[in-house]
Amino acid sequence: MKPFVSPSILAADFANMQRDIEMLNSSEADWIHVDIMDGVFVPNISFGFPVMKAVKQYATKPLDVHLMIVDPDRYLKAFKDAGADGIMVHYEACTHLHRTIQAIKDLGCRAGVALNPHTNVRLLEDVIADVEQVCVMSVNPGFGGQKFIHNTYKKIRELRTLAELHNPKLFIEIDGGVDVSNASKLIEAGANVLVAGSSVFSAHNPLDAISALKNTQPLKEA
Ligand SMILES: O=C(CO)[C@H](O)[C@H](O)COP(=O)(O)O
Numbered sequence: 465m466k467p468f469v470s471p472s473i474l475a476a477d478f479a480n481m482q483r484d485i486e487m488l489n490s491s492e493a494d495w496i497h498v499d500i501m502d503g504v505f506v507p508n509i510s511f512g513f514p515v516m517k518a519v520k521q522y523a524t525k526p527l528d529v530h531l532m533i534v535d536p537d538r539y540l541k542a543f544k545d546a547g548a549d550g551i552m553v554h555y556e557a558c559t560h561l562h563r564t565i566q567a568i569k570d571l572g573c574r575a576g577v578a579l580n581p582h583t584n585v586r587l588l589e590d591v592i593a594d595v596e597q598v599c600v601m602s603v604n605p606g607f608g609g610q611k612f613i614h615n616t617y618k619k620i621r622e623l624r625t626l627a628e629l630h631n632p633k634l635f636i637e638i639d640g641g642v643d644v645s646n647a648s649k650l651i652e653a654g655a656n657v658l659v660a661g662s663s664v665f666s667a668h669n670p671l672d673a674i675s676a677l678k679n680t681q682p683l684k685e686a
């Protein structure tokens with residue numbers, strides 16, 4: 465099965481957001497990845513509810529919301545109201561992760577957990593059956609355009625093994641520094657959702673860049 469592609473609008477042209485959303489609507493993208501940064505959990509601030517609502521007004525694809533914020537429970541309903549279809553919280557930001565996951569589901573959203581590069585996937589063993597999506601960060605969250613961290617392949621393989629045991633339908637998303645040069649190997653390792661910001665929006669033809677990711681074949685190492 466082809467991977468899902470979730471282009472990150474963090475790399476879009478904010479002065480031409482409607483144009484860029486309409487480009488995504490006409491592309492082979494499955495979701496639109498929305499990065500929310502609070503300047504506390506991560507050392508950067510992206511955008512908040514008014515911008516997300518404006519995106520939702522034009523988007524015809526589901527919004528895949530990645531919350532890089534502390535105390536996300538306070539804002540889950542507000543993100544749902546702003547148009548979130550899926551909500552991912554960070555493992556490192558949640559003291560009561562199980563409760564937070566249930567709260568996301570109670571809102572009718574797809575529930576996901578994101579992991580920083582240093583967080584071991586085995587820490588999810590007791591909640592993996594409760595989530596629909598796990599996002600493995602392949603950069604330290606906070607900025608687009610960073611270099612892919614190589615250890616991520618191993619993490620994806622470990623997560624795929626865990627998912628086969630407890631939740632075979634899990635969406636395994638990979639986020640950070642993803643492009644055509646690493647997509648094949650990531651899919652072969654077990655990822656089935658590719659987030660891409662810079663590699664899509666800095667491409668000469670973003671529609672072709674999305675199509676290339678969507679049609680990536682798993683590649684085994686020689
Ligand atoms: O969560 C993120 C950063 O914290 C972004 O989704 C991610 O960095 C995508 O951007 P790029 O493809 O440019 O790395």
Ligand SMILES: [Fe+2]
Pocket residue numbers: 472497498499530639659
């Ligand atoms: Fe993200």
